[in-house]
Amino acid sequence: MSVEPLLRVENLVKVFPGGVRAVDGVSFEMSPGEVVALVGPNGAGKTTTFRIIATLLKPSSGRVLIEDVDVVKDPLEARKRLVFVPEEVGGYRQLTGLEYIEFAVRVHLGARGASEDEIRRAVREAVELTGLDRSTLRRKMGEYSKGMKRRVQVAWALAVKPRLVILDEPTGGLDVEASYKLRMLIREYARREGVAVLLSSHNMLEVESVADRVYLMRSGRIVASGRPSEIIERVGARNLEEAYMKLVGVM
Ligand SMILES: Nc1ncnc2c1ncn2[C@@H]1O[C@H](COP(=O)(O)OP(=O)(O)OP(=O)(O)O)[C@@H](O)[C@H]1O
Numbered sequence: 416m417s418v419e420p421l422l423r424v425e426n427l428v429k430v431f432p433g434g435v436r437a438v439d440g441v442s443f444e445m446s447p448g449e450v451v452a453l454v455g456p457n458g459a460g461k462t463t464t465f466r467i468i469a470t471l472l473k474p475s476s477g478r479v480l481i482e483d484v485d486v487v488k489d490p491l492e493a494r495k496r497l498v499f500v501p502e503e504v505g506g507y508r509q510l511t512g513l514e515y516i517e518f519a520v521r522v523h524l525g526a527r528g529a530s531e532d533e534i535r536r537a538v539r540e541a542v543e544l545t546g547l548d549r550s551t552l553r554r555k556m557g558e559y560s561k562g563m564k565r566r567v568q569v570a571w572a573l574a575v576k577p578r579l580v581i582l583d584e585p586t587g588g589l590d591v592e593a594s595y596k597l598r599m600l601i602r603e604y605a606r607r608e609g610v611a612v613l614l615s616s617h618n619m620l621e622v623e624s625v626a627d628r629v630y631l632m633r634s635g636r637i638v639a640s641g642r643p644s645e646i647i648e649r650v651g652a653r654n655l656e657e658a659y660m661k662l663v664g665v666m
Pocket residue numbers: 431432435436437455456457458459460461462463464
Protein backbone atom coordinates (compact mmCIF):
# COMPACT_ATOMS: atom_id res chain seq x y z
CA MET A 416 0.00 0.00 0.00
CA SER A 417 1.50 3.32 -0.96
CA VAL A 418 0.69 6.36 1.16
CA GLU A 419 0.50 9.75 -0.52
CA PRO A 420 3.48 11.78 0.77
CA LEU A 421 2.60 14.51 3.24
CA LEU A 422 5.67 16.57 2.42
CA ARG A 423 7.56 16.70 -0.85
CA VAL A 424 10.79 18.65 -1.11
CA GLU A 425 11.96 18.76 -4.71
CA ASN A 426 15.43 19.80 -5.77
CA LEU A 427 15.56 22.69 -3.32
CA VAL A 428 18.30 25.29 -3.76
CA LYS A 429 19.03 28.37 -1.66
CA VAL A 430 21.85 30.70 -2.58
CA PHE A 431 22.24 33.61 -0.14
CA PRO A 432 23.40 37.01 -1.31
CA GLY A 433 27.17 36.76 -1.35
CA GLY A 434 27.00 33.36 -3.01
CA VAL A 435 26.71 30.87 -0.12
CA ARG A 436 24.88 27.78 -1.46
CA ALA A 437 23.26 26.87 1.85
CA VAL A 438 20.96 24.30 0.23
CA ASP A 439 22.17 22.71 -2.97
CA GLY A 440 19.63 20.37 -4.58
CA VAL A 441 17.84 18.77 -1.63
CA SER A 442 14.97 16.35 -2.29
CA PHE A 443 13.10 14.22 0.21
CA GLU A 444 9.62 13.07 1.20
CA MET A 445 7.75 12.39 4.40
CA SER A 446 4.66 10.30 5.08
CA PRO A 447 1.94 11.24 7.56
CA GLY A 448 2.93 10.45 11.16
CA GLU A 449 6.58 9.86 10.34
CA VAL A 450 9.42 11.22 12.48
CA VAL A 451 12.28 12.27 10.22
CA ALA A 452 15.60 13.73 11.35
CA LEU A 453 17.90 15.99 9.36
CA VAL A 454 21.40 15.65 10.74
CA GLY A 455 24.70 17.14 9.67
CA PRO A 456 27.53 19.41 10.77
CA ASN A 457 27.08 23.09 11.63
CA GLY A 458 26.30 25.03 8.49
CA ALA A 459 25.08 21.97 6.54
CA GLY A 460 21.84 23.71 5.58
CA LYS A 461 19.33 22.14 7.97
CA THR A 462 17.84 25.36 9.38
CA THR A 463 17.71 26.96 5.93
CA THR A 464 15.77 23.94 4.64
CA PHE A 465 13.37 24.18 7.58
CA ARG A 466 12.82 27.90 7.09
CA ILE A 467 11.95 27.39 3.43
CA ILE A 468 9.47 24.62 4.26
CA ALA A 469 7.98 26.83 6.99
CA THR A 470 7.42 29.68 4.45
CA LEU A 471 9.85 32.03 6.24
CA LEU A 472 12.39 32.07 3.42
CA LYS A 473 12.00 31.82 -0.36
CA PRO A 474 14.06 29.21 -2.17
CA SER A 475 16.27 30.20 -5.13
CA SER A 476 14.77 27.24 -7.00
CA GLY A 477 12.99 23.98 -6.38
CA ARG A 478 9.65 23.28 -4.80
CA VAL A 479 8.09 22.31 -1.47
CA LEU A 480 4.62 20.77 -1.33
CA ILE A 481 2.68 20.04 1.83
CA GLU A 482 -0.35 17.94 0.90
CA ASP A 483 0.00 19.39 -2.59
CA VAL A 484 0.03 22.98 -1.31
CA ASP A 485 3.04 24.85 -2.73
CA VAL A 486 4.64 26.76 0.17
CA VAL A 487 5.82 29.60 -2.10
CA LYS A 488 2.62 30.02 -4.10
CA ASP A 489 0.24 29.58 -1.19
CA PRO A 490 2.03 30.30 2.09
CA LEU A 491 -1.17 30.98 4.05
CA GLU A 492 -2.60 27.55 3.21
CA ALA A 493 0.77 25.96 3.97
CA ARG A 494 0.91 27.64 7.39
CA LYS A 495 -2.41 26.07 8.35
CA ARG A 496 -0.77 22.68 7.94
CA LEU A 497 2.48 23.19 9.85
CA VAL A 498 4.06 24.60 12.98
CA PHE A 499 7.74 25.54 13.06
CA VAL A 500 9.52 25.69 16.40
CA PRO A 501 12.86 27.46 15.85
CA GLU A 502 15.97 26.67 17.84
CA GLU A 503 15.98 29.96 19.73
CA VAL A 504 12.60 30.86 21.04
CA GLY A 505 12.95 34.44 22.12
CA GLY A 506 10.29 37.04 22.88
CA TYR A 507 7.21 36.45 24.98
CA ARG A 508 9.24 36.75 28.19
CA GLN A 509 6.48 38.84 29.74
CA LEU A 510 3.75 36.26 29.11
CA THR A 511 3.09 33.43 31.52
CA GLY A 512 3.41 29.91 30.14
CA LEU A 513 -0.38 29.61 30.12
CA GLU A 514 -0.88 32.97 28.37
CA TYR A 515 1.67 32.00 25.77
CA ILE A 516 -0.01 28.65 25.09
CA GLU A 517 -3.42 30.33 24.80
CA PHE A 518 -2.00 32.94 22.43
CA ALA A 519 -0.15 30.49 20.20
CA VAL A 520 -2.99 27.97 20.02
CA ARG A 521 -5.52 30.72 19.27
CA VAL A 522 -3.45 32.22 16.45
CA HIS A 523 -2.81 28.87 14.81
CA LEU A 524 -6.25 27.30 15.23
CA GLY A 525 -7.97 30.63 14.56
CA ALA A 526 -6.35 30.70 11.12
CA ARG A 527 -7.68 27.19 10.56
CA GLY A 528 -11.20 28.35 11.41
CA ALA A 529 -11.47 26.29 14.62
CA SER A 530 -14.33 26.79 17.07
CA GLU A 531 -13.91 28.23 20.59
CA ASP A 532 -14.44 24.70 21.94
CA GLU A 533 -11.67 23.23 19.81
CA ILE A 534 -9.33 26.03 20.90
CA ARG A 535 -10.09 25.39 24.58
CA ARG A 536 -9.58 21.65 24.12
CA ALA A 537 -6.20 22.17 22.43
CA VAL A 538 -5.10 24.57 25.22
CA ARG A 539 -6.02 21.92 27.82
CA GLU A 540 -4.12 19.28 25.91
CA ALA A 541 -1.06 21.53 25.49
CA VAL A 542 -1.09 22.27 29.24
CA GLU A 543 -1.20 18.53 29.89
CA LEU A 544 1.64 17.84 27.45
CA THR A 545 3.93 20.42 29.06
CA GLY A 546 4.03 18.27 32.18
CA LEU A 547 4.33 21.55 34.14
CA ASP A 548 2.15 22.25 37.15
CA ARG A 549 -0.39 25.05 37.27
CA SER A 550 1.69 27.35 39.46
CA THR A 551 4.64 27.10 37.07
CA LEU A 552 2.37 27.83 34.12
CA ARG A 553 1.25 31.02 35.89
CA ARG A 554 4.83 32.29 36.07
CA LYS A 555 6.34 34.49 33.34
CA MET A 556 8.23 32.59 30.65
CA GLY A 557 11.21 34.88 31.21
CA GLU A 558 11.77 32.95 34.45
CA TYR A 559 11.64 29.52 32.79
CA SER A 560 14.63 27.29 32.19
CA LYS A 561 15.50 26.41 28.61
CA GLY A 562 13.94 22.97 29.10
CA MET A 563 10.67 24.40 30.38
CA LYS A 564 10.46 26.85 27.44
CA ARG A 565 11.06 24.08 24.93
CA ARG A 566 8.49 21.88 26.57
CA VAL A 567 5.89 24.67 26.30
CA GLN A 568 6.77 25.26 22.64
CA VAL A 569 6.68 21.63 21.63
CA ALA A 570 3.50 21.01 23.65
CA TRP A 571 1.41 23.65 21.90
CA ALA A 572 2.87 22.75 18.50
CA LEU A 573 1.75 19.13 18.95
CA ALA A 574 -1.56 19.91 20.64
CA VAL A 575 -2.91 21.87 17.65
CA LYS A 576 -2.32 18.69 15.61
CA PRO A 577 -0.93 20.20 12.43
CA ARG A 578 -0.03 17.82 9.61
CA LEU A 579 3.65 18.66 10.14
CA VAL A 580 5.68 19.93 13.09
CA ILE A 581 9.20 21.17 12.39
CA LEU A 582 11.49 21.22 15.42
CA ASP A 583 14.93 22.79 15.00
CA GLU A 584 17.17 21.14 17.59
CA PRO A 585 14.36 20.58 20.08
CA THR A 586 16.64 19.16 22.76
CA GLY A 587 19.74 21.31 22.12
CA GLY A 588 21.23 22.46 25.42
CA LEU A 589 18.83 20.44 27.57
CA ASP A 590 19.96 18.12 30.36
CA VAL A 591 19.68 14.35 30.00
CA GLU A 592 16.34 13.98 31.75
CA ALA A 593 14.70 16.94 30.00
CA SER A 594 15.85 15.71 26.57
CA TYR A 595 14.69 12.20 27.29
CA LYS A 596 11.23 13.35 28.33
CA LEU A 597 10.86 15.66 25.35
CA ARG A 598 11.99 12.94 22.95
CA MET A 599 9.46 10.48 24.38
CA LEU A 600 6.72 13.09 24.10
CA ILE A 601 7.56 13.73 20.44
CA ARG A 602 7.73 10.06 19.52
CA GLU A 603 4.62 8.95 21.35
CA TYR A 604 2.52 11.87 20.17
CA ALA A 605 3.58 11.48 16.54
CA ARG A 606 2.67 7.78 16.60
CA ARG A 607 -0.59 8.26 18.45
CA GLU A 608 -1.93 11.28 16.61
CA GLY A 609 -0.36 10.81 13.17
CA VAL A 610 1.42 14.17 13.32
CA ALA A 611 4.55 14.12 11.12
CA VAL A 612 7.64 15.53 12.84
CA LEU A 613 10.68 16.86 11.01
CA LEU A 614 13.50 17.65 13.39
CA SER A 615 17.21 18.34 13.51
CA SER A 616 19.61 17.16 16.16
CA HIS A 617 23.31 16.80 16.85
CA ASN A 618 22.66 13.95 19.27
CA MET A 619 22.92 10.67 17.37
CA LEU A 620 21.71 8.59 20.30
CA GLU A 621 18.57 10.69 20.26
CA VAL A 622 18.14 10.41 16.50
CA GLU A 623 18.53 6.63 16.70
CA SER A 624 15.79 6.39 19.29
CA VAL A 625 13.29 8.90 17.91
CA ALA A 626 13.57 8.98 14.11
CA ASP A 627 11.92 6.56 11.69
CA ARG A 628 14.22 7.87 8.97
CA VAL A 629 17.29 10.07 8.77
CA TYR A 630 18.72 12.36 6.11
CA LEU A 631 22.36 13.27 6.55
CA MET A 632 23.26 16.66 5.07
CA ARG A 633 26.67 18.07 4.30
CA SER A 634 27.41 21.33 2.49
CA GLY A 635 23.80 21.77 1.42
CA ARG A 636 23.41 18.25 0.03
CA ILE A 637 21.94 14.99 1.27
CA VAL A 638 24.77 12.48 1.41
CA ALA A 639 22.98 9.54 3.06
CA SER A 640 19.44 8.55 3.98
CA GLY A 641 17.46 5.65 5.37
CA ARG A 642 16.32 4.10 8.61
CA PRO A 643 18.97 4.51 11.31
CA SER A 644 19.57 0.73 11.31
CA GLU A 645 19.99 0.69 7.50
CA ILE A 646 22.55 3.51 7.57
CA ILE A 647 24.48 1.83 10.39
CA GLU A 648 24.55 -1.48 8.52
CA ARG A 649 25.44 0.08 5.17
CA VAL A 650 28.60 1.72 6.45
CA GLY A 651 29.50 -1.11 8.84
CA ALA A 652 29.29 1.01 11.98
CA ARG A 653 28.40 0.07 15.56
CA ASN A 654 25.92 2.90 16.00
CA LEU A 655 24.60 6.02 14.28
CA GLU A 656 27.26 8.26 15.76
CA GLU A 657 30.00 6.12 14.26
CA ALA A 658 28.14 5.93 10.93
CA TYR A 659 27.82 9.72 10.96
CA MET A 660 31.55 10.14 11.61
CA LYS A 661 32.35 7.84 8.70
CA LEU A 662 29.91 9.56 6.37
CA VAL A 663 31.04 13.11 7.09
CA GLY A 664 34.59 11.97 6.56
CA VAL A 665 35.96 12.27 10.09
CA MET A 666 36.77 8.55 10.41
N1 LIG B 1 20.61 34.78 6.24
C1 LIG B 1 21.75 34.25 5.80
N2 LIG B 1 22.58 34.97 4.99
C2 LIG B 1 23.72 34.42 4.52
N3 LIG B 1 24.14 33.19 4.79
C3 LIG B 1 23.36 32.44 5.59
C4 LIG B 1 22.13 32.93 6.14
N4 LIG B 1 21.57 31.93 6.90
C5 LIG B 1 22.41 30.89 6.83
N5 LIG B 1 23.48 31.17 6.05
C6 LIG B 1 24.58 30.26 5.72
O1 LIG B 1 24.03 29.11 5.13
C7 LIG B 1 24.75 27.94 5.54
C8 LIG B 1 23.78 26.94 6.14
O2 LIG B 1 23.30 27.45 7.39
P1 LIG B 1 22.19 26.70 8.25
O3 LIG B 1 21.86 27.58 9.40
O4 LIG B 1 21.08 26.29 7.35
O5 LIG B 1 22.97 25.40 8.75
P2 LIG B 1 22.57 24.32 9.85
O6 LIG B 1 22.79 22.98 9.23
O7 LIG B 1 21.23 24.59 10.39
O8 LIG B 1 23.68 24.55 10.97
P3 LIG B 1 23.64 24.37 12.59
O9 LIG B 1 23.80 22.91 12.84
O10 LIG B 1 24.84 25.14 13.03
O11 LIG B 1 22.34 24.94 13.09
C9 LIG B 1 25.84 28.43 6.47
O12 LIG B 1 27.02 28.58 5.69
C10 LIG B 1 25.34 29.76 6.95
O13 LIG B 1 26.39 30.62 7.29
